[in-house]
Amino acid sequence: MKYEWILFDADETLFHFDAYAGVQRMLTAYGVEFEEGHFEEYQVVNRPLWLDYQDGRITAAQVQERRFANWAERLQVSPLTLNSAFLSAMADICRPMEGAVSLLDSLRGRTRMGIITNGFGELQQIRLERTGLKEHFELVVVSEVVGVAKPHPEIFRHALELMGNPAPDRVLMVGDNPDSDILGGMQAGLDTCWVNWHGHAAPPGILADYEVRSLDELEEILSLKSGCAGR
Numbered sequence: 001m002k003y004e005w006i007l008f009d010a011d012e013t014l015f016h017f018d019a020y021a022g023v024q025r026m027l028t029a030y031g032v033e034f035e036e037g038h039f040e041e042y043q044v045v046n047r048p049l050w051l052d053y054q055d056g057r058i059t060a061a062q063v064q065e066r067r068f069a070n071w072a073e074r075l076q077v078s079p080l081t082l083n084s085a086f087l088s089a090m091a092d093i094c095r096p097m098e099g100a101v102s103l104l105d106s107l108r109g110r111t112r113m114g115i116i117t118n119g120f121g122e123l124q125q126i127r128l129e130r131t132g133l134k135e136h137f138e139l140v141v142v143s144e145v146v147g148v149a150k151p152h153p154e155i156f157r158h159a160l161e162l163m164g165n166p167a168p169d170r171v172l173m174v175g176d177n178p179d180s181d182i183l184g185g186m187q188a189g190l191d192t193c194w195v196n197w198h199g200h201a202a203p204p205g206i207l208a209d210y211e212v213r214s215l216d217e218l219e220e221i222l223s224l225k226s227g228c229a230g231r
């Protein structure tokens with residue numbers, strides 16, 4: 001195996017992140033009769049917050065405080081209580097992406113594995129435990145804890161340090177988001193694999209070493225890399 005380490009993004013790479021179902025579950029638990037418009041309303045607020053967070057303009061705490069601010073006022077609870085209720089709903093409905101379990105099983109013992117996520121700490125461990133995937137990963141790096149988000153070089157530097165500073169080209173970064181996972185991996189000198197589920201065009205200047213449409217495809221590529229010391 002060429003790669004000493006494989007770093008995975010979490011949301012929509014290893015785990016489904018069905019925010020629609022999560023918001024629905026959370027609001028229903030507060031007695032709200034859920035309508036589709038409620039989710040759109042949430043996305044209008046949430047989406048720009050994530051872009052601001054990814055670009056370092058606001059902190060993880062600000063995302064968590066602001067994204068449910070409207071609902072907090074309507075339901076007379078604190079925004080962070082709603083945020084926690086949402087994360088707990090997301091943990092309840094979490095499931096691995098198609099091909100994730102097989103891929104991780106196939107890599108077991110052939111490489112070392114970690115997770116590097118822009119998600120929130122609260123959700124990570126519980127999700128790994130519930131899906132039974134925890135044992136695969138030697139490290140889980142969470143942007144909320146590090147203080148900067150992918151693609152910022154610092155979160156990759158931090159992860160590499162925890163990994164004992166392996167040669168960057170012996171590390172593969174796998175993720176579904178070209179702007180955070182692939183750009184960040186490229187800037188850190190890592191090999192990269194874009195899991196391009198929906199066949200989108202790559203943003204200008206972002207070129208992954210591998211591009212796959214499924215985790216099965218990645219499993220196949222990596223099984224061919226067995227015993228191959230370098231390209």
Ligand SMILES: [Mg+2]
Nearest residue numbers: 009011012176
């Ligand atoms: Mg992702």
